[in-house]
Amino acid sequence: xxxxxxxxxxxxxxxxxxxxxxxxxxxxxxxxxxxxxxxxxxxxxxxxxxxxxxxxxxxxxxxxxxxxxxxxxxxxxxxxxxxxxxxxxxxxxxxxxxxxxxxxxxxxxxxxxxxxxxxxxxxxxxxxxxxxxxxxxxxxxxxxxxxxxxxxxxxxxxxxxxxxxxxxxxxxxxxxxxxxxxxxxxxxxxxxxxxxxxxxxxxxxxxxxxxxxxxxxxxxxxxxxxxxxxxxxxxxxxxxxxxxxxxxxxxxxxxxxxxxxxxxxxxxxxxxxxxxxxxxxxxxxxxxxxxxxxxxxxxxxxxxx
Numbered sequence: 401x402x403x404x405x406x407x408x409x410x411x412x413x414x415x416x417x418x419x420x421x422x423x424x425x426x427x428x429x430x431x432x433x434x435x436x437x438x439x440x441x442x443x444x445x446x447x448x449x450x451x452x453x454x455x456x457x458x459x460x461x462x463x464x465x466x467x468x469x470x471x472x473x474x475x476x477x478x479x480x481x482x483x484x485x486x487x488x489x490x491x492x493x494x495x496x497x498x499x500x501x502x503x504x505x506x507x508x509x510x511x512x513x514x515x516x517x518x519x520x521x522x523x524x525x526x527x528x529x530x531x532x533x534x535x536x537x538x539x540x541x542x543x544x545x546x547x548x549x550x551x552x553x554x555x556x557x558x559x560x561x562x563x564x565x566x567x568x569x570x571x572x573x574x575x576x577x578x579x580x581x582x583x584x585x586x587x588x589x590x591x592x593x594x595x596x597x598x599x600x601x602x603x604x605x606x607x608x609x610x611x612x613x614x615x616x617x618x619x620x621x622x623x624x625x626x627x628x629x630x631x632x633x634x635x636x637x638x639x640x641x642x643x644x645x646x647x648x649x650x651x652x653x654x655x656x657x658x659x660x661x662x663x664x665x666x667x668x669x670x671x672x673x674x675x676x677x678x679x680x681x682x683x684x685x686x687x688x689x690x691x692x693x694x695x696x697x698x699x700x701x702x703x704x705x
Contacts, residue, residue: 415641419444421543422492423640426475426532427502429456430691432550432595435633436499441466443637448488448495450475451502452695467492474698475502475528481535494539497640500529500572501550504692505565508685517685518564520699525568530575537583544587546643548636549576553596556656557664580645591639593647595632 427433428449441464454472461470558566580590639647
């Protein structure tokens with residue numbers, strides 16, 4: 401066993417095999433993306449951080465223990481991603497690991513959510529993942545690398561007032577499953593990571609959201625726990641090292657897979673009781689988290705709606 405500088409733990413032989421290879425993480429300016437970039441860099445990888453917030457992104461890249469690059473790129477912009485892919489290969493080498501982590505969330509009633517905001521969540525979380533794969537698949541084919549799609553337990557049972565986020569995460573899971581069958585003959589592994597309650601700014605106001613608050617309240621105590629971004633990054637890094645088909649953060653989520661057919665009815669029953677009066681549906685529509693708000697503000701400032 402070899403110590404991992406700055407990782408706060410030990411690394412296995414499979415993690416040691418990552419040293420010197422190139423990893424790309426989208427949505428790496430903060431939260432799980434940044435924590436994973438730090439974890440992979442601590443394991444000896446050369447990491448490319450991609451995202452919208454250039455200053456924050458480059459400051460994060462500068463704090464990593466190994467050589468890294470930062471590239472401002474909107475995952476919905478195919479030209480920007482192609483340029484980022486060329487830069488990564490020129491400065492670090494071809495990617496062996498690509499993590500499609502970029503994501504935003506909006507909460508509120510579907511009927512009150514601006515169509516542009518609803519579409520933006522889909523574009524970032526689902527289409528952005530496909531764009532990321534398209535830009536880096538040629539490199540992954542040469543390195544026989546690994547593509548990790550960050551999904552969510554939102555794909556298990558859709559929550560009212562989170563329609564775009566749940567649809568996008570279910571779609572991202574399905575996309576990764578389809579992609580896996582296409583690229584395995586090329587030696588490319590595809591994994592899907594399921595994240596539960598994670599301590600990022602996206603869930604900072606968790607208890608203010610009526611449906612999420614109700615769903616969490618009705619879960620057993622161990623399932624209500626909010627896990628830190630570094631802890632989640634450790635689970636993800638282990639999945640990357642093992643080229644896992646499924647990564648569960650926390651690990652007990654694997655036992656939920658057989659129960660998935662029952663989750664929609666359970667969620668519906670809880671939310672029907674919570675929203676029975678309709679009073680909560682008058683709540684404001686909001687973009688969750690600083691990263692999501694930064695993305696939406698940049699999108700609006702570009703004048704694209």
